[in-house]
Amino acid sequence: MSRKLSYREAMREAMHEALANDPRVFLMGEDVGRYGGTYAFSKGFLDEFGPERIRDTPLSELGFVGAAIGAALGGMRPIVEVMTVNFSLLALDQIVNTAAALRHMSGGQFSVPLVIRMATGAGRQLAAQHSHSLEGWYAHIPGIKVLAPATIEDARGMLAPALADPDPVVIFEHAGLFNIEGDLPDDWSADIRSARVRRQGKDVAIITHGGSLPKALAAAQTLAEQGIEAEVLDLRVLRPLDSESIAAAVAKCRRVVVVDEGWRSGSLAAEVMARIMESAFYELDAPVVRVCSEEVPIPYAKHLEDAALPQPEKIVAAVKEMMG
Amino acid sequence: MTDHHAAAPPSGPVPWDKAFALRLLTDMLRIRRMEEKSAELYGAGKIRGFLHLYIGEEATAVGALHALAPDDNIVATYREHGHALVRGMEMGSIMAEMYGKHEGCARGHGGSMHLFDARTRLYGGNAIVGGGLPLAVGLALASKMQHEQRITACFFGDGAVAEGAFHESLNLAALWKLPVLFCCENNLYGMGTALERSESQTDLCAKAASYNMPALRADGMDIVAVHEASKQALRTLRESAGPVFVEYQTYRFRAHSMFDAELYRQKAEIEEWKTRGPIHTFTARLKAEGKLTEEEFLAIDAAANEEVAAAVAFAEAGTWEPVDDLLKDVMTPPPPAPRPGGGDAGSPPAAAPCEG
Ligand SMILES: Cc1ncc(C[n+]2csc(CCOP(=O)(O)OP(=O)(O)O)c2C)c(N)n1
Numbered sequence: 001m002s003r004k005l006s007y008r009e010a011m012r013e014a015m016h017e018a019l020a021n022d023p024r025v026f027l028m029g030e031d032v033g034r035y036g037g038t039y040a041f042s043k044g045f046l047d048e049f050g051p052e053r054i055r056d057t058p059l060s061e062l063g064f065v066g067a068a069i070g071a072a073l074g075g076m077r078p079i080v081e082v083m084t085v086n087f088s089l090l091a092l093d094q095i096v097n098t099a100a101a102l103r104h105m106s107g108g109q110f111s112v113p114l115v116i117r118m119a120t121g122a123g124r125q126l127a128a129q130h131s132h133s134l135e136g137w138y139a140h141i142p143g144i145k146v147l148a149p150a151t152i153e154d155a156r157g158m159l160a161p162a163l164a165d166p167d168p169v170v171i172f173e174h175a176g177l178f179n180i181e182g183d184l185p186d187d188w189s190a191d192i193r194s195a196r197v198r199r200q201g202k203d204v205a206i207i208t209h210g211g212s213l214p215k216a217l218a219a220a221q222t223l224a225e226q227g228i229e230a231e232v233l234d235l236r237v238l239r240p241l242d243s244e245s246i247a248a249a250v251a252k253c254r255r256v257v258v259v260d261e262g263w264r265s266g267s268l269a270a271e272v273m274a275r276i277m278e279s280a281f282y283e284l285d286a287p288v289v290r291v292c293s294e295e296v297p298i299p300y301a302k303h304l305e306d307a308a309l310p311q312p313e314k315i316v317a318a319v320k321e322m323m324g
Numbered sequence: 325m326t327d328h329h330a331a332a333p334p335s336g337p338v339p340w341d342k343a344f345a346l347r348l349l350t351d352m353l354r355i356r357r358m359e360e361k362s363a364e365l366y367g368a369g370k371i372r373g374f375l376h377l378y379i380g381e382e383a384t385a386v387g388a389l390h391a392l393a394p395d396d397n398i399v400a401t402y403r404e405h406g407h408a409l410v411r412g413m414e415m416g417s418i419m420a421e422m423y424g425k426h427e428g429c430a431r432g433h434g435g436s437m438h439l440f441d442a443r444t445r446l447y448g449g450n451a452i453v454g455g456g457l458p459l460a461v462g463l464a465l466a467s468k469m470q471h472e473q474r475i476t477a478c479f480f481g482d483g484a485v486a487e488g489a490f491h492e493s494l495n496l497a498a499l500w501k502l503p504v505l506f507c508c509e510n511n512l513y514g515m516g517t518a519l520e521r522s523e524s525q526t527d528l529c530a531k532a533a534s535y536n537m538p539a540l541r542a543d544g545m546d547i548v549a550v551h552e553a554s555k556q557a558l559r560t561l562r563e564s565a566g567p568v569f570v571e572y573q574t575y576r577f578r579a580h581s582m583f584d585a586e587l588y589r590q591k592a593e594i595e596e597w598k599t600r601g602p603i604h605t606f607t608a609r610l611k612a613e614g615k616l617t618e619e620e621f622l623a624i625d626a627a628a629n630e631e632v633a634a635a636v637a638f639a640e641a642g643t644w645e646p647v648d649d650l651l652k653d654v655m656t657p658p659p660p661a662p663r664p665g666g667g668d669a670g671s672p673p674a675a676a677p678c679e680g
Contacts, residue, residue: 026469052469058499063458063492070462070476073447074397076469078462093489097452098459106440107430108653110447142654166656 002183010155010184011173012041015079018163019049022077025163028055028064029081038083039119039178065091065116069099069168072114077163082118085134085172099168100143114168115159121174121211121261122309128297131305133261135172135210136268139238145169146239147192150213152182154236157190165192172238174211174261192237195245201231204319205249207272208259209235212310216259219315228323238268243275250280256288257318259310264292291318338548342615348390348547349610350624352382352603355406357628358415361636362405362422362436366582371422373435374451376403380577383602384509385410387550388477388572391558397445397463397476399456402437404449407479411444415631416638425642432645433653453514454487456480457506461493464502464567475503475561483514485531486522494535497567504567505557506532509544511576516588532569544574545600577601
């Protein structure tokens, strides 16, 4: 029996389960306690688990992300919540120079079993300092895993394997997904290795992740009404990328549109395209195209923000142009 | 250019028995001889990259680390050869790491600036100025949450005090009452920038005190003062159940790294500080008090030189990690049969230092 749940509730349940089952797990971040979490993901946790395990931190991203790395080294299993990816830039030094590097730099002596969760993405008119999609940057970095749960199952299922992972895992939760509702199947367990086909098709493969998944699915629906069957591949895991699933989608559909809310230049979409060039070029019937964000700091005004982001109409247009 | 005068010379009897006093002297000499050799090997092209010598500052690491328990955590900087050695790492594994050899403590992945040792709980070797402080705060948080007695000692220079990481870390440690010993090795310069050219407030203890933590100052050229202050700091740490800050006032006799023309300080200043060198002053005191004979000193020094020679031979005989293993330790290898999804929260802590 499946049950109806929001993305927020699914992630909240996942954290609750982790806190209840493993005394090493604790949650830390700005306003995770008394406030109940910036996005209410941890509402009620402080009362249930107490201030030792639900730790409100000062406004010091570098300090508390670094402290979480230390706590992970010391035997704990911290979940760090960073309010948004924009603020995570203040902690980038600790994430890149310490968490990601420590295992290799120490000759394999120390690994960092840390989970960092953060909100990402635009669509809420929060303008240029709260709306960016920088997961492609993070996916550039060896030594960490990068996840982008885009469905109710993944919001519920990806945290446990992330916490069980011996290395740092960064989870990007697109703020546009928090209120989506869906049926959580009985078996919601998830891996953190593979991409997943969210819609079967044969004419074109739309490869996407995170907040762009619902847009890709909406585009696929429109295309189906016009007789074009689009397959939608949700990358889910942005590092390491599941190259096999990408190649399989190319082999099946022979045409590919990559949809990525990151900016076009140097984007994750560019990496997906490069992999296709390297391994599946001769399977293609047409050059790969992509729908990315416009190269502009995300603007406030709704019409401008909408225009800056990938939208279902842009995806549909890109597919139709490609199909000729 | 401001003159940095050395503080008053040490006075009073050494309050330790002979065996302990000689142990600390021995450790200072071991560091000194190892580093003198390292400088030579750098010139010979055997050691490459950045090499930051601790020569002149030995009393700080030796005095402070001998106040700690074996299972305390240590976080250090890129100027950490001495800390690694005093902590109990084999000199050979340190030397081999500086050579970039497979037999080095980090298999040649880190070099001089990144000495790590799980066995002695040395968590690096951090080459980001200030980068170790948040890590130390977290290690202490883990200890507190797991009701362990261990404390975390974090070494950093005066330059780190200007970084945001310093302020964020002191605040967190004090706010959460974490057992961190913040050991500031104030050698008066961050590379070529003198403290008063980088800080509006040069009283570093005042900065720490502003975060509501006890702060002590010790003459870092005097091993007795360093050790006694460190013990005092640890007592305070246990009594107050929170962090303590210690400023060790010391001086680096050599260049910042091997690429430093030392345009920012006067020769006379260095020479003046050298008269306060921690090894020869302590040696003289012990001799004056009848705790050390010249023969004993020569024997200790000869043993240190032998240890260095053996470490160099070990490094020379070392091998290069096969390039096929280049990517081996970027991520933990997946377990043989991965369990599909689901909570696997009961797995053993991968973070715990893997023995051996
Ligand atoms: C974040 C950062 N900025 C700059 C540097 C370059 N750098 C390396 S050592 C150093 C001086 C640091 O001085 P201090 O903290 O006093 O330590 P000391 O070298 O004197 O032991 C600088 C600026 C660095 N490694 N990291």
